Amino acid sequence: MDAYHQLVEHAKNISNFHHLSAICGWDQAAMMPNGGAEARAQAMAALHVHIHQLMNQPQLAEWFEQAEQASLSADQQSVLREMKRGWQQATVLPESLVQAKSIAGARCEHAWRAQRQENDWTGFAANWEEVVKLSREEAQIRAEATGKTPYDAMLDIYEPGASSEALDHLFNDVKSWLPELINHVLEKQSGESVIMPQGNYPCANQKALGLDVMKLLRFDFNHGRLDESVHPFCGGVPSDVRITTRYNETEFVQSLMGIVHETGHARYEQGLPKSYAGTAGGEARSMGIHESQSLFFEMQIGRNPLFISHLARLATQHFNAHNDPVFAVENLQRLYSRVKKDFIRVDADELTYPAHVILRYEIERDLMNGAIEYRDVPELWDQKMQDYLGLSTQGNYRQGCMQDIHWTDGSFGYFPSYTLGAMYAAQFMAAMKKTVNVDDAIRSGDLTPVFDWLSEKIWSKGSLFLTDELVKQATGETLNAYYFKEHLTTRYL
Amino acid sequence: MDAYHQLVEHAKNISNFHHLSAICGWDQAAMMPNGGAEARAQAMAALHVHIHQLMNQPQLAEWFEQAEQASLSADQQSVLREMKRGWQQATVLPESLVQAKSIAGARCEHAWRAQRQENDWTGFAANWEEVVKLSREEAQIRAEATGKTPYDAMLDIYEPGASSEALDHLFNDVKSWLPELINHVLEKQSGESVIMPQGNYPCANQKALGLDVMKLLRFDFNHGRLDESVHPFCGGVPSDVRITTRYNETEFVQSLMGIVHETGHARYEQGLPKSYAGTAGGEARSMGIHESQSLFFEMQIGRNPLFISHLARLATQHFNAHNDPVFAVENLQRLYSRVKKDFIRVDADELTYPAHVILRYEIERDLMNGAIEYRDVPELWDQKMQDYLGLSTQGNYRQGCMQDIHWTDGSFGYFPSYTLGAMYAAQFMAAMKKTVNVDDAIRSGDLTPVFDWLSEKIWSKGSLFLTDELVKQATGETLNAYYFKEHLTTRYL
Missing domain, CATH: 1.10.1370.30 (Neurolysin; domain 3)
Known part of the structure; x- marks a missing residue:
């Protein structure tokens, strides 16, 4: 199988796990009783680790390189471009930053639910400072990888x-x-x-x-x-x-x-x-x-x-x-x-x-x-x-x-x-x-x-x-x- | 971490994927519209391949060996016994037999739905012969692994x-x-x-x-x-x-x-x-x-x-x-x-x-x-x-x-x-x-x-x-x- 089709098969395998994530995510919001939350959070975390590992498999870089040299149809070139964009976005950040931002973000969001009610800017700002700092680091790394300004590099995700x-x-x-x-x-x-x-x-x-x-x-x-x-x-x-x-x-x-x-x-x-x-x-x-x-x-x-x-x-x-x-x-x-x-x-x-x-x-x-x-x-x-x-x-x-x-x-x-x-x-x-x-x-x-x-x-x-x-x-x-x-x-x- | 706790962590990781399988399986029966079936079947198949791979990781045999030598509490010994039973049952069959039985079983079950309506024993028997043959092979292998009779080895699964x-x-x-x-x-x-x-x-x-x-x-x-x-x-x-x-x-x-x-x-x-x-x-x-x-x-x-x-x-x-x-x-x-x-x-x-x-x-x-x-x-x-x-x-x-x-x-x-x-x-x-x-x-x-x-x-x-x-x-x-x-x-x- 050529590199392009290996990438496609790999993407389809990952999309199967996104499917499970989407259905269990929907279930979490629409069906799950409260008492199911803790075990579900663990199961979803394990799933996301697995998806992350699939995205970070070392052979992907080589496949992308090879596929970019291959003679592809216009549609295939588009698919390749989008696959590569997704892959770069998912893999450009160091693991430590992803983890730090995830922890800081969860803490800030959790506290915010009460702080908002209480109009507590000082309390919120104490957590939010770290979120902003880590997001700027993220933006900086994404900017370097894409040649965009920091904000435009963040914009590019969405x-x-x-x-x-x-x-x-x-x-x-x-x-x-x-x-x-x-x-x-x-x-x-x-x-x-x-x-x-x-x-x-x-x-x-x-x-x-x-x-x-x-x-x-x-x-x-x-x-x-x-x-x-x-x-x-x-x-x-x-x-x-x-x-x-x-x-x-x-x-x-x-x-x-x-x-x-x-x-x-x-x-x-x-x-x-x-x-x-x-x-x-x-x-x-x-x-x-x-x-x-x-x-x-x-x-x-x-x-x-x-x-x-x-x-x-x-x-x-x-x-x-x-x-x-x-x-x-x-x-x-x-x-x-x-x-x-x-x-x-x-x-x-x-x-x-x-x-x-x-x-x-x-x-x-x-x-x-x-x-x-x-x-x-x-x-x-x-x-x-x-x-x-x-x-x-x-x-x-x-x-x-x-x-x-x-x-x-x-x-x-x-x-x-x-x-x-x-x-x-x-x-x-x-x-x-x-x-x-x-x-x-x-x-x-x-x-x-x-x-x-x-x-x-x-x-x-x-x-x-x-x-x-x-x-x-x-x-x-x-x-x-x-x-x-x-x-x-x-x-x- | 000692071998016993590595096995426990490994089991917990697998159980997270069983969690997703259980929820998506329930969804399939209770919520999913018909048109979702094909993509869901693919997603579930990918999930089961992943679980199978986790069950077949080569280090497990060694961990079981080490854990059996370790000094464990009575409860830990029970957990170890049950983990090992599940692992042996899941890994004792050759991949080719699992696949052949899965295909023969799916064919037989699918055809049975109509054949049962039509009282068609001859048609059913033509597919079922293979299912029985492969199940006997399975029973034989399980019997050799456990020292039981073939039927008792099958009974042991349930x-x-x-x-x-x-x-x-x-x-x-x-x-x-x-x-x-x-x-x-x-x-x-x-x-x-x-x-x-x-x-x-x-x-x-x-x-x-x-x-x-x-x-x-x-x-x-x-x-x-x-x-x-x-x-x-x-x-x-x-x-x-x-x-x-x-x-x-x-x-x-x-x-x-x-x-x-x-x-x-x-x-x-x-x-x-x-x-x-x-x-x-x-x-x-x-x-x-x-x-x-x-x-x-x-x-x-x-x-x-x-x-x-x-x-x-x-x-x-x-x-x-x-x-x-x-x-x-x-x-x-x-x-x-x-x-x-x-x-x-x-x-x-x-x-x-x-x-x-x-x-x-x-x-x-x-x-x-x-x-x-x-x-x-x-x-x-x-x-x-x-x-x-x-x-x-x-x-x-x-x-x-x-x-x-x-x-x-x-x-x-x-x-x-x-x-x-x-x-x-x-x-x-x-x-x-x-x-x-x-x-x-x-x-x-x-x-x-x-x-x-x-x-x-x-x-x-x-x-x-x-x-x-x-x-x-x-x-x-x-x-x-x-x-x-x-x-x-x-x-x-």
Whole structure:
């Protein structure tokens, strides 16, 4: 067997263990009773050690060298490129640093859960200093291996090919119009009245409604499930995608749109190219592209007023709520497009969300590149919240820089994916509309043409193309903020 | 680290992978959509290859040798004995035989599913001949390694320490009184009328009822779950035991008692000694002892008329069926003690069940020892069914020797466990009654004294004692058929 195919077989073997990790990880969040946690943690740790050992087998370096000399098809070259990227990322760090960061991150995250409640910045900072220090060491090593700046090297883990330069360009564009747009929209919405759902929406009915909406969105139930977990997510493997939601019996709005969002992630996974299953070529392109699919489903389809008509009809049936003004189409549309300047990113609406992300991006970039120190973060956070959303977080750490889990374990470089996803989704929709009558498709309830476009342009491509190539092939141009602005302006003004 | 502790650490590492196998195996049966099967099969195969490799690491032989020379505590000696037994059983067969048997077994089992429907003995025999041949080779190799007869060497996989000699003694005892007892009971029951449940018993209510019964039986929901699968089983790991059942909405009787049965398996697992978790010392003693716990719960507790009063009360509540004569205590008692001579083992009642097992034991023993050939089985089956239950299976293979899955893949040596379990359960109950007022405990609904006895005498012992030692410590004597006969005679006559 030649080196390329040895690498492919090796990757498929590793992917089998990732499969077990994904299913047991899902189980941990959705099924496992509390008392199972300790033994499970040990079993997962042993599994990850095994995967790590497989990734670090000494013959891989030689195989990569040989495969790079071989004559390969274009697709094979892409698969090889992605396999090598994954291998380098997984093996570039010294074992001692991986372990030190894992311990410091676990300690910081664990303590953070209580410290956040108690608004205890001093306590948090004591642990976080070490996490930042070790993350900078990581960034430095990754930078040397890739020739990128430290922050860009971290970014590359989640968003291959992305750079601060490109992000600055995109986000500065957004910053030039977003604050004013938010103010205009708030003014416009100030006169609107919305009837909030207040009542008893049993989990069983919410679940049945969610399943119906997933059918409308053509989730493949032969290759996936819907369950419950404290933090909704999309897990599992492409042949068996597990999405979760969380029900709150006093309202149905959040869980329902959450299901639409996770269904977007799921359909991407279900639509990945089966011929490359088990290799890097058959994986999702990036976190930003993954988020572009969940946000396409949520923002471009789910909150489209025509789609909300379907939601209103189905929800009325499932809650047997005929003539209930909560479920009037216009009321649901207002519920799903209310804008509010607020502190918490995860609760933010579509319009203010980018401000939360850009703020985090700017801080984590400067932190990784050594332009600022961990102790500068609260003040910078406060300044930027003032600038972008007119809110003060002075002394309010729990609703400020201590609100997110991401930085507690050193996952610097992840935040931009959220807003990149939203921007990609808007650009995809604009391109799609050139050949697909999207509104007609949504109105009819048969969204096949929409999904066919996504499948052809995005899902079926896996990681065979670099992100810029993928987006250019799909939309005729690389990512820019124009379509995002257009989308937001059209929807909210 | 000394050799003994290296073996323990190695065993704990392997047990982590068994953990993943158990959870993903449970998922496969209880959660996985059909479309996930192919990728899951590959992932499980890779996992089993890894476990096999860990079991076959060359340093183990030396560690066992060194550990056997070391000065160890009594418990450590037990753990070592059990680790070595598992290691020898897992490594004694040549790779080629394991593979050949796995392929022949899979082919035979797969074809059997259709052949059984079609009563196609000729087609089945064509595949089965090879399974029997390879199983005999396996038995021969195991016999040479252990100094046992071929069949006893197979028995040792499931029932360490058991022998045909002992089984012949026990089962001949049972055969000397069982056929006559069955006839007497049938005569006695011929005048009884029973009202069969015929109705709509929704799965949700059956599940809620099952959970209440599990609470009564003190299932630890912090370390386990109840779910659904086509074939009910008890899986998972001691810290997280997963039991399943199957609901039939036209009746509730079978599923409910199935839950009681699986809860017995589960409480044994939940009660295994935590200080030996991950080593052979912390595992269940044998299949027969495992079955003794499920049958203790089902036969000694579950079908006790005093316990059936609790079932009647709870079922009446959950189905809101006050004054429904189906749920009258006496009617439920009759439902749960009806005896019928019939063809199918899995549907058999407590009284006729041993006849089904003894028949299979006698045939598989002679088949492995070479006293008979695979082609002799249908005729022998017919003869024995005539002798034990007065039924003819002449030409009726599907309800005769083709009814069970066990032999299709060569699991010879498993069947005796079922009746050993029933006999152990009766002997345990007789011993328990010397110090525990069992009827009072059941009547009161607080079965703590019963479970405390089982925990102290059986569950907490894991595999630290040989089966005969365990049973002698618990009951004052080794296994005999006396208490089983007493139990059946008292209950049914």
